[in-house]
Amino acid sequence: MKKIDIVIVGAGGFGKFYVDECFDGESRELVNVVGVVEPYPESCPRMQEIIERKIPVYSNLEEFYRDNEARLAAIATPIGFHTEQIIYCMQHGSDVLCEKPLCADEADIQKIAETEKKTGKTLTVGYQWSTSKAILDAKKDIISGIYGKPKLLKTLTLWPRDEKYFSRSTGWAGKIYDKDGRPVYDSIANNACAHYLHNLFFMLGKSMNTSLMPDSVYAELARVNNIENFDTAVIKCGFPAGADAWFITSHATAETVDPVLLYEFEKGKILLVNNSIGAPEENHMDSYINGEIIGILNDGRVIRYGIPDNGGNCRKLALCAKRIMGEKSYFCGTEGASVQTRVINYIQKNFDIMQVHRVKKTDGFKVAEGMGAVLCKLYSEPKKGELINFIEKEDKNERK
Ligand SMILES: NC(=O)c1ccc[n+]([C@@H]2O[C@H](COP(=O)([O-])OP(=O)(O)OC[C@H]3O[C@@H](n4cnc5c(N)ncnc54)[C@H](O)[C@@H]3O)[C@@H](O)[C@H]2O)c1
Numbered sequence: 001m002k003k004i005d006i007v008i009v010g011a012g013g014f015g016k017f018y019v020d021e022c023f024d025g026e027s028r029e030l031v032n033v034v035g036v037v038e039p040y041p042e043s044c045p046r047m048q049e050i051i052e053r054k055i056p057v058y059s060n061l062e063e064f065y066r067d068n069e070a071r072l073a074a075i076a077t078p079i080g081f082h083t084e085q086i087i088y089c090m091q092h093g094s095d096v097l098c099e100k101p102l103c104a105d106e107a108d109i110q111k112i113a114e115t116e117k118k119t120g121k122t123l124t125v126g127y128q129w130s131t132s133k134a135i136l137d138a139k140k141d142i143i144s145g146i147y148g149k150p151k152l153l154k155t156l157t158l159w160p161r162d163e164k165y166f167s168r169s170t171g172w173a174g175k176i177y178d179k180d181g182r183p184v185y186d187s188i189a190n191n192a193c194a195h196y197l198h199n200l201f202f203m204l205g206k207s208m209n210t211s212l213m214p215d216s217v218y219a220e221l222a223r224v225n226n227i228e229n230f231d232t233a234v235i236k237c238g239f240p241a242g243a244d245a246w247f248i249t250s251h252a253t254a255e256t257v258d259p260v261l262l263y264e265f266e267k268g269k270i271l272l273v274n275n276s277i278g279a280p281e282e283n284h285m286d287s288y289i290n291g292e293i294i295g296i297l298n299d300g301r302v303i304r305y306g307i308p309d310n311g312g313n314c315r316k317l318a319l320c321a322k323r324i325m326g327e328k329s330y331f332c333g334t335e336g337a338s339v340q341t342r343v344i345n346y347i348q349k350n351f352d353i354m355q356v357h358r359v360k361k362t363d364g365f366k367v368a369e370g371m372g373a374v375l376c377k378l379y380s381e382p383k384k385g386e387l388i389n390f391i392e393k394e395d396k397n398e399r400k
Pocket of ligand 1: 010012013014015037039040043044059060061076077078079081099100101128168169170191313
């Protein structure tokens with residue numbers, strides 16, 4: 001089978017994993033890199049090798065498409081560029097794999113969908129969990145009805161990040177708008193932990209490629225670090241079927257808790273095992289492996305779905321290449337990814353960001369002491385107002 005010609009757009013940040021995947025991963029046998037578009041080539045750790053392999057490097061897409069074609073474009077650029085680059089690549093004959101989230105501004109969703117229709121090209125959005133066997137098998141079982149109707153979904157991630165993290169990249173980290181005033185909406189909910197917010201919507205989707213739109217969204221947002229947007233969030237979504245979903249996360253706690261989730265249904269629950277110290281008791285299951293997704297039915301059956309992170313973060317690229325070659329697979333496209341973008345837009349426009357003043361700084365990490373415990377408790381007993389109460393109390397203590 002002839003290899004698929006691919007252009008990698010943005011190779012210095014997450015895009016370096018696309019380079020690894022094309023050179024060393026499953027995709028090595030499937031794709032042929034015909035160009036790299038990267039305005040700062042020095043930011044790509046494998047640039048020397050790219051040059052030695054005689055792969056041309058361009059500073060923008062216009063230069064690449066002037067004399068070249070690619071069946072697939074893999075985009076890993078800052079969020080604010082996604083829309084224009086997805087559209088440009090499709091208009092120039094490429095199917096697209098674009099990193100999550102779909103785009104910053106919800107007004108762009110329609111433009112992207114129309115371009116897909118017009119060009120006949122497809123877009124895959126890079127939520128790797130949404131192409132993982134564990135997640136897809138669990139979703140198939142939810143759709144088949146074995147778990148019954150959803151009741152309560154919740155997810156928690158505490159991933160402290162230091163000041164270097166917030167000053168990384170080309171100045172878009174933690175920004176609400178870029179320097180030209182275009183929305184970026186870069187936050188813990190739209191970047192590092194976007195996977196887990198998206199998963200709440202994706203798992204409730206009525207079909208394998210779609211997500212369910214909540215009919216109500218409430219958020220408590222906070223900023224501990226020196227950024228424009230928020231680094232801590234409690235988001236509650238209500239769904240038409242009556243279920244609630246809670247997304248709880250922070251980059252500014254003293255504690256670390258790797259992602260956990262627990263989705264309760266009428267006839268059972270699905271959870272992600274985390275046996276680490278500090279992880280919620282509800283997700284401790286000593287006889288199972290950390291990171292594994294387990295389904296437990298009320299009739300006693302247990303289903304082991306596997307570890308969604310096992311496929312790595314770029315297997316999605318191989319799946320896209322195989323799909324172009326004719327193999328059928330499920331993927332998260334414009335419609336499936338659009339819910340996350342719409343919810344983020346709603347939150348950014350309707351909820352204020354609370355500034356946390358009582359902050360402790362150690363080794364470049366800014367943390368709100370005590371906030372980790374509040375967020376862990378919230379995971380056990382989700383309720384509105386707890387993060388607000390904590391911040392108001394801390395604020396009073398700071399002023400004393
Ligand atoms: N799937 C995942 O697990 C995962 C993890 C991290 C980041 N991401 C996503 O990857 C994307 C990039 O994030 P990042 O943290 O790597 O950002 P980054 O700023 O660190 O890197 C982006 C790269 O794109 C390049 N770039 C900037 N403007 C460009 C342009 N106009 N054309 C081509 N290249 C351009 C930059 O020079 C840089 O090398 C985001 O959408 C982010 O959400 C996904």
